[in-house]
Each structure stands twice: as structure tokens, then as C-alpha cells.
Amino acid sequence: xxxxxxxxxxxxxxxxxxxxxxxxxxxxxxxxxxxxxxxxxxxxxxxxxxxxxxxxxxxxxxxxxxxxxxxxxxxxxxxxxxxxxxxxxxxxxxxxxxxxxxxxxxxxxxxxxxxxxxxxxxxxxxxxxxxxxxxxxxxxxxxxxxxxxxxxxxxxxxxxxxxxxxxxxxxxxxxxxxxxxxxxxxxxxxxxxxxxxxxxxxxxxxxxxxxxxxxxxxxxxxxxxxxxxxxxxxxxxxxxxxxxxxxxxxxxxxxxxxxxxxxxxxxxxxxxxxxxxxxxxxxxxxxxxxxxxxxxxxxxxxxxxxxxxxxxxxxxxxxxxxxxxxxxxxxxxxxxxxxxxxxxxxxxxxxxxxxxxxxxxxxxxxxxxxxxxxxxxxxxxxxxxxxxxxxxxxxxxxxxxxxxxxxxxxxxxxxxxxxxxxxxxxxxxxxxxxxxxxxxxxxxxxxxxxxxxxxxxxxxxxxxxxxxxxxxxxxxxxxxxxxxxxxxxxxxxxxxxxxxxxxxxxxxxxxxxxxxxxxxxxxxxxxxxxxxxxxxxxxxxxxxxxxxxxxxxxxxxxxxxxxxxxxxxxxxxxxxxxxxxxxxxxxxxxxxxxxxxxxxxxxxxxxxxxxxxxxxxxxxxxxxxxxxxxxxxxxxxxxxxxxxxxxxxxxxxxxxxxxxxxxxxxxxxxxxxxxxxxxxxxxxxxxxxxxxxxxxxxxxxxxxxxxxxxxxxxxxxxxxxxxxxxxxxxxxxxxxxxxxxxxxxxxxxxxxxxxxxxxxxxxxxxxxxxxxxxxxxxxxxxxxxxxxxxxxxxxxxxxxxxxxxxxxxxxxxxxxxxxxxxxxxxxxxxxxxxxxxxxxxxxxxxxxxxxxxxxxxx
Numbered sequence: 001x002x003x004x005x006x007x008x009x010x011x012x013x014x015x016x017x018x019x020x021x022x023x024x025x026x027x028x029x030x031x032x033x034x035x036x037x038x039x040x041x042x043x044x045x046x047x048x049x050x051x052x053x054x055x056x057x058x059x060x061x062x063x064x065x066x067x068x069x070x071x072x073x074x075x076x077x078x079x080x081x082x083x084x085x086x087x088x089x090x091x092x093x094x095x096x097x098x099x100x101x102x103x104x105x106x107x108x109x110x111x112x113x114x115x116x117x118x119x120x121x122x123x124x125x126x127x128x129x130x131x132x133x134x135x136x137x138x139x140x141x142x143x144x145x146x147x148x149x150x151x152x153x154x155x156x157x158x159x160x161x162x163x164x165x166x167x168x169x170x171x172x173x174x175x176x177x178x179x180x181x182x183x184x185x186x187x188x189x190x191x192x193x194x195x196x197x198x199x200x201x202x203x204x205x206x207x208x209x210x211x212x213x214x215x216x217x218x219x220x221x222x223x224x225x226x227x228x229x230x231x232x233x234x235x236x237x238x239x240x241x242x243x244x245x246x247x248x249x250x251x252x253x254x255x256x257x258x259x260x261x262x263x264x265x266x267x268x269x270x271x272x273x274x275x276x277x278x279x280x281x282x283x284x285x286x287x288x289x290x291x292x293x294x295x296x297x298x299x300x301x302x303x304x305x306x307x308x309x310x311x312x313x314x315x316x317x318x319x320x321x322x323x324x325x326x327x328x329x330x331x332x333x334x335x336x337x338x339x340x341x342x343x344x345x346x347x348x349x350x351x352x353x354x355x356x357x358x359x360x361x362x363x364x365x366x367x368x369x370x371x372x373x374x375x376x377x378x379x380x381x382x383x384x385x386x387x388x389x390x391x392x393x394x395x396x397x398x399x400x401x402x403x404x405x406x407x408x409x410x411x412x413x414x415x416x417x418x419x420x421x422x423x424x425x426x427x428x429x430x431x432x433x434x435x436x437x438x439x440x441x442x443x444x445x446x447x448x449x450x451x452x453x454x455x456x457x458x459x460x461x462x463x464x465x466x467x468x469x470x471x472x473x474x475x476x477x478x479x480x481x482x483x484x485x486x487x488x489x490x491x492x493x494x495x496x497x498x499x500x501x502x503x504x505x506x507x508x509x510x511x512x513x514x515x516x517x518x519x520x521x522x523x524x525x526x527x528x529x530x531x532x533x534x535x536x537x538x539x540x541x542x543x544x545x546x547x548x549x550x551x552x553x554x555x556x557x558x559x560x561x562x563x564x565x566x567x568x569x570x571x572x573x574x575x576x577x578x579x580x581x582x583x584x585x586x587x588x589x590x591x592x593x594x595x596x597x598x599x600x601x602x603x604x605x606x607x608x609x610x611x612x613x614x615x616x617x618x619x620x621x622x623x624x625x626x627x628x629x630x631x632x633x634x635x636x637x638x639x640x641x642x643x644x645x646x647x648x649x650x651x652x653x654x655x656x657x658x659x660x661x662x663x664x665x666x667x668x669x670x671x672x673x674x675x676x677x678x679x680x681x682x683x684x685x686x687x688x689x690x691x692x693x694x695x696x697x698x699x700x701x702x703x704x705x706x707x708x709x710x711x712x713x714x715x716x717x718x719x720x721x722x723x724x725x726x727x728x729x730x731x732x733x734x735x736x737x738x739x740x741x742x743x744x745x746x747x748x749x750x751x752x753x754x755x756x757x758x759x760x761x762x763x764x765x766x767x768x769x770x771x772x773x774x775x776x777x778x779x780x781x782x783x784x785x786x787x788x789x790x791x792x793x794x795x796x797x798x799x800x801x802x803x804x805x806x807x808x809x810x811x812x813x814x815x816x817x818x819x820x821x822x823x824x825x826x827x828x829x830x831x832x833x834x835x836x837x838x839x840x841x842x843x844x845x846x847x848x849x850x851x852x853x854x855x856x857x858x
Contacts, residue, residue: 052232389586407439627684
């Protein structure tokens with residue numbers, strides 16, 4: 001609980017009870033002015049949003065209204081009537097609730113307050129959860145999914161009736177996803193149970209505060225006054241640098257193993273280092289790489305969401321006790337947590353967003369008046385530009401958190417069913433309640449009726465199947481669940497995070513007779529589709545160990561310890577974060593301004609200078625198209641800088657158009673920065689002769705018929721429909737005592753998708769699927785904005801060879817799995833060949849100059 005000495009006003013005595021004043025005095029602390037302001041305004045009845053930099057004491061500020069009110073209330077006498085929870089604290093991370101409980105209990109104990117504090121997450125034992133319903137704590141620390149579970153219970157009104165405060169930590173990260181949409185609906189229901197409840201939002205990184213201020217209060221026909229705002233500025237400027245290395249920065253790839261010796265040296269020089277990566281794959285690989293060079297036997301740990309909860313808790317406890325020198329982590333540790341004496345953050349790979357970088361570097365020197373220290377490690381040459389743009393944005397205080405957006409329809413269907421599980425509902429009353437949630441403020445009655453009908457029947461094409469009838473209308477016009485099993489199934493399948501099916505990985509030994517032993521240590525979970533590709537004896541890397549695959553027994557993957565120099569690596573389904581629009585614009589701006597190249601590493605600056613000589617470097621709002629031959633193929637490279645998702649969609653649509661005009665495209669590959677299309681015909685000559693018009697090729701009308709035709713032929717919508725079907729409750733993955741495999745779920749949803757496409761193309765779940773695809777996998781909004789921006793600003797360079805700027809994406813083409821040392825040799829040969837073709841000097845042919853592959857075999 002960050003409380004840092006500062007000057008405060010004479011309001012202390014009036015706002016803070018005596019135990020607080022005594023505690024502050026004994027510690028030699030004084031509350032900050034913004035903590036007192038939030039306390040004063042919340043005590044007066046205002047909903048509040050606090051935006052403050054890391055280390056400013058946001059958490060204490062958020063709890064002060066609750067703690068002071070509970071202190072004045074005093075302990076509930078034995079034998080009193082049932083009293084529900086007083087304060088609900090909602091966090092996006094399980095680890096954060098554990099950390100907050102640990103930190104909050106310290107001042108509560110030291111002040112001798114009669115306040116009970118407990119956490120409730122998916123890791124909480126069932127017996128404890130049941131006890132909490134019967135005997136609630138004063139302050140409950142939990143996650144969005146647990147809030148939904150509590151509200152879908154018949155005792156919800158009794159549990160929440162005395163609720164006075166709801167505190168949302170890291171609010172910016174909660175509100176923009178489907179989890180946030182469900183949470184907004186749950187907040188609307190909480191207000192029904194506790195009409196006088198107040199909300200307090202806490203955040204460090206916000207692009208548009210008014211978005212969050214409105215999210216915290218009821219909307220609808222007569223929206224409430226936005227929540228009050230306390231915005232704390234200042235604090236020590238962070239100390240951020242880009243890793244300097246004697247090695248060559250790779251042309252492509254995303255894992256940055258080239259810089260691990262320098263990262264290890266930094267670990268040795270600091271007390272505690274947090275190493276953030278963007279994917280679990282990177283976490284596993286870099287942890288293993290660090291261990292191979294850990295000659296000093298430093299305590300280095302691994303933390304990501306697929307690891308066993310017990311193993312994660314051990315790592316967290318060791319961090320809190322300052323027993324570790326470094327932790328390699330994904331986003332599981334990047335918000336709000338104040339673990340031990342972290343004095344350095346290393347961000348491996350580009351952060352993909354200015355706000356994400358600010359969030360992560362704030363874990364270092366978690367105090368407002370001390371500068372956070374961070375080192376960025378770009379994985380390739382384009383990422384050097386992105387890291388520099390993110391660094392510049394951080395010093396400017398720029399934020400790029402996404403807007404709240406429109407509420408998802410599959411989430412709404414899940415919520416409607418949850419409310420029926422709690423009690424029969426009147427559709428008009430529920431509709432008005434739902435519209436008080438900001439993401440659903442514009443929901444039409446017609447769409448609401450379609451959602452209710454979907455929950456009741458599955459839709460027109462499915463209404464003859466009894467299993468899709470989840471709710472029924474009673475004679476008095478209320479909707480109730482069809483049978484008690486519906487509520488049980490809802491509780492088992494609730495949530496908005498649809499992950500690939502995972503199997504528990506258990507470490508076993510072989511008995512003397514060759515049979516596999518039972519029991520053994522649980523290491524975590526790995527995606528089922530990956531494990532199904534393995535045969536007995538295959539090796540892979542997980543939980544920091546090289547493991548030998550022994551087989552699958554029921555819902556568990558059995559493994560033994562292995563010693564292999566070439567393990568396979570789990571291909572986790574979670575992809576990289578998308579490059580934000582803000583950072584993409586900053587990279588384009590940096591490229592267009594040679595004066596800004598001075599701060600870049602020599603090898604990157606030289607790379608751009610040679611590109612300017614051999615071709616051109618695109619202007620900020622210009623789309624550069626390069627065409628050139630290579631071997632028996634002809635290539636078209638588009639430097640869009642709009643992120644991988646938008647580029648992949650663009651690649652699909654461009655190849656359709658090119659095929660239609662006879663260019664015979666063979667394929668494409670996309671990165672965050674560029675797109676390469678190759679084919680049998682000379683596209684450069686076609687452009688010169690007028691057979692191919694670039695303005696027509698990149699016209700916005702590609703998002704019309706071409707998009708629709710492609711979607712009808714591709715599996716893209718089927719993949720998205722699968723997730724919508726699971727979230728909406730149409731398909732249930734979990735049943736008492738068993739769980740459907742990923743294959744079973746996919747077969748079920750594919751069959752339903754085909755039926756609906758044929759017999760009910762306007763089905764509400766198909767509409768939800770199209771909306772999701774447009775904003776998610778396809779990134780259509782961003783692609784459309786790009787096509788508008790480049791209209792009339794397309795520049796073509798027809799070259800006789802590959803350009804320097806094209807080398808990174810050319811190395812992404814045709815990556816083939818080559819076992820063992822041959823893989824490095826092939827990749828090195830490919831890089832050297834391209835460098836030579838581009839006409840670069842011999843100095844570029846450094847033997848260390850080889851691309852890094854994301855995953856062997858990709």
C-alpha cells in the first residue's frame with residue numbers, strides 16, 4: 001500500500017478516524033492530497049475516477065473511503081441480522097487480488113481495525129466460496145468472472161444489499177474487452193440490489209478519462225452525471241533506454257535471444273529484474289535461454305498463465321520476500337502488483353502500445369518519487385523503430401488505450417441467461433437495466449428481443465431442439481430457466497475468455513517394468529491440439545523444463561524429464577498484442593524524418609540510409625509499393641505499418657483481386673509493418689503498362705463484395721463463430737464430471753454454423769460473429785482508415801532486386817522446419833543471400849546476422 005511522505009492539509013483529522021491518524025504518525029507518513037480529495041468526495045457521495053502514475057498510492061486511495069466508513073461503523077454484534085459485503089474490489093488479475101489482500105491486511109492489522117478482508121478467484125477452494133456466501137467478509141477482493149457467478153445466484157440480492165463501494169482496479173484494462181462488457185452488465189445489476197452503491201475507478205494509463213467516468217455511472221434514457229475525476233500528474237520521469245548490443249540486431253523474428261547475454265549482465269547488476277515478454281512461447285524460450293548462461297546460479301523464475309496456480313503462487317511469494325533475482329513473465333504480472341524490490345524492468349520485444357509500456361515499466365521502483373528504470377530489447381530492426389517511438393511517447397505522457405466500444409451480443413446472451421438463473425425476470429425491466437451499462441446504452445428493443453429469443457430457443461433454425469431452450473416464459477410474462485440443470489451448466493461455462501482446450505501436464509516416472517507411475521507433480525496446462533501432434537518420445541519445452549511426451553491419460557498429458565538439445569516448443573494459441581494505431585503513426589513519422597534517425601543504432605540508421613539510396617523511404621501518409629523479381633517469382637511489397645491483423649486481411653483481399661486480373665498470385669505473408677505478395681507474373685511490369693492500377697487495387701471497395709466473398713469461402717468466420725457460440729451459451733464445453741475436447745466443440749459449432757448459414761443467415765449469433773471478426777481477427781476499421789488515408793498517396797518503385805527495407809519480410813517467406821543445427825545454417829544462408837542481392841556492403845554479412853524464428857517449423 002503505497003503511502004509516501006508529503007504535505008497534507010488540515011482536513012486529515014476531519015476525514016480520518018483516530019486509528020488512521022495514529023498509524024500515519026507512527027510510520028512518519030502523511031496521506032497525499034489526492035488521497036484525501038478522493039476520500040472527501042467519495043464520503044460526500046460522489047462516484048470517482050482516480051488517474052495517477054505508478055507509485056502514487058492509488059490502491060490506498062481507493063480503499064480509504066471503505067476503511068474509514070467500516071471503522072466508524074464498528075464490528076457487527078454477534079446475533080445481528082445478516083449483513084452483506086460492504087466493499088467489492090474487482091481486479092483483472094488473480095495475482096493482483098492476492099497481492100492486494102496481503103498489502104491491505106498489513107495496515108488493517110497494524111491499526112487494529114475490525115475489518116475482514118478475503119479474496120475470491122477461480123483458485124479459491126469451493127468450500128471457502130460457499131462459506132463466503134453465508135458469512136461474507138466486509139471487503140471482498142475478486143475478479144469479473146466471480147462477480148458474474150455471485151449475481152447469478154438466488155441469494156444475490158441478500159449478498160449485495162448492503163454494498164456501499166465497488167472499487168475497480170486497473171479500470172482501463174477491464175472495460176474494453178468482453179470481460180468489461182460483462183462487468184458493465186453486472187454493475188447494472190448490482191445497482192438494482194444496492195441502489196446507493198458508489199463506484200471508484202483506479203487507473204494509471206488512460207487515453208480518454210471521460211470514457212471511464214461515464215462507464216462508472218448509470219447511462220440509459222437519463223444518464224447520471226459522470227464520475228468525478230482526480231487526475232494526479234507529475235512524479236519522477238522514467239529512465240528508459242534501448243538495449244545496446246555488440247551483436248547484430250536480427251532482420252526478422254520476435255524472440256530476441258541474441259540479446260540474452262546482455263540481459264543476463266543487467267540481471268547481475270540489479271537487485272531484482274522483471275523481464276516482460278508478449279507471449280507465453282517467448283517466456284518459455286527466454287527463461288530456458290537464461291538458464292543455459294546462468295553461470296552464477298542466480299535465482300531466476302518463470303510466471304505465465306498456463307503454469308499451475310501453486311507454482312505461480314510460489315513465484316509470487318518468493319518475489320515478495322526478495323528471494324529472486326529475475327522473473328520472466330507475460331501480462332500476468334504487468335498490472336498493479338508491487339512485488340518486492342524490483343529495480344529494473346526489461347521489455348523483450350516491442351511493447352506494441354505506449355500505454356502498455358508505461359504500465360509495465362511502472363513495476364520498477366514502484367514509488368511515485370523515484371524514476372522507474374527500464375530497458376527495451378527490440379527483436380528485429382523494425383522493432384528498433386517501434387521501441388524508439390514507444391520510448392518517446394512515454395516521455396511525452398502519450399496514451400493509446402482503446403475506447404470502450406459497443407457491447408458484444410454473445411456476452412449479452414450470457415448475461416440474460418445468468419439473470420434468469422438468479423430469478424425470473426421481466427423483459428422490460430431487464431432491458432431498461434441493461435441500457436444503464438455504457439456499452440449497451442444504445443441497445444435497441446428489437447435486438448434485445450432477438451437475444452432473449454435466442455436464449456429461449458437457439459433461434460428459428462434450432463428451436464425444434466430441446467437442449468437449446470434455456471429459458472421459458474411463464475403465464476405472468478416473466479422468463480425463468482427451463483430446469484435446474486440450466487443454472488448448473490451456466491455456472492460451469494460462465495466467462496468470456498475462450499482459450500484453446502488445455503490438458504494438465506503431469507510429471508511422472510517410469511516403473512522398473514516400463515509402465516508409467518501415477519501421481520506426480522502438476523506443471524500446468526498445454527493446448528490440446530499441440531499435444532495431439534506429438535508421439536511417444538517427442539520432447540518439448542514447458543515450465544522451464546525439457547520434457548518427454550509419454551502419452552495422454554484421460555484429461556492429462558503424462559511427461560517425464562528429458563535431456564534434449566532440440567526440444568519442440570508449445571505453440572500457444574495466444575497471439576502477440578496488435579500494434580496500436582498511435583505507435584504505428586509514430587513509426588511512420590520517424591521513418592519520414594531522417595533527422596530522427598540520429599538516435600537509432602548505427603546498423604539501423606545505415607539500413608535506412610541505404611534504402612533511401614536504392615529506393616525511397618515512405619513519407620508519413622504515403623504507401624510505398626515496391627516490386628522486384630527474385631528467382632522465378634515476382635514480388636509486391638506494401639509498407640502499410642497498420643499491424644499484422646489488418647495486413648493479413650489486406651493480403652487475403654489483394655490476392656483475390658490480383659488473381660481476378662490475371663497476375664497469378666501464389667501467396668502472401670504479413671508482419672506488423674509490411675505485406676508481401678508473390679506470384680508468377682511481373683506485377684511491376686503490369687503497373688508500368690497500365691494493366692494493373694494501384695489506386696484500383698487498394699480501393700476501399702475491397703471491403704464490400706470482395707470481403708464478403710472471401711469470408712464465405714474461408715474458415716475465418718467459423719473460428720470466430722466457435723468463440724461466440726461458447727460465450728453465448730449455445731455450446732457448452734463443460735459438463736459435470738467431464739469436459740468436451742476442443743475437437744468436439746469445433747465439430748459441434750461447425751455443424752451449427754453451416755445450418756444457420758443455410759437456413760437462418762440473419763441469426764443473431766451470425767451477426768455477433770461478423771461484428772467480432774470485423775473488430776478482432778480482421779481489424780476492418782483500421783484497414784478502412786488506412787485505405788482512406790493512402791488514397792492519392794501511393795508511390796510505386798519498380799526495382800531490379802530486393803530492397804534493404806524488404807529484407808525483413810522476405811525472410812518471413814517460406815520458413816521450413818529443419819532439425820538441429822541445419823536450421824541456423826539455412827536461415828543464415830537466406831539472410832546472407834538477401835543482403836547480397838540487395839547490394840549491401842560486406843560489413844552487413846556478419847556471421848551473427850541471422851533471423852530469429854518465432855517457432856521452429858512456422
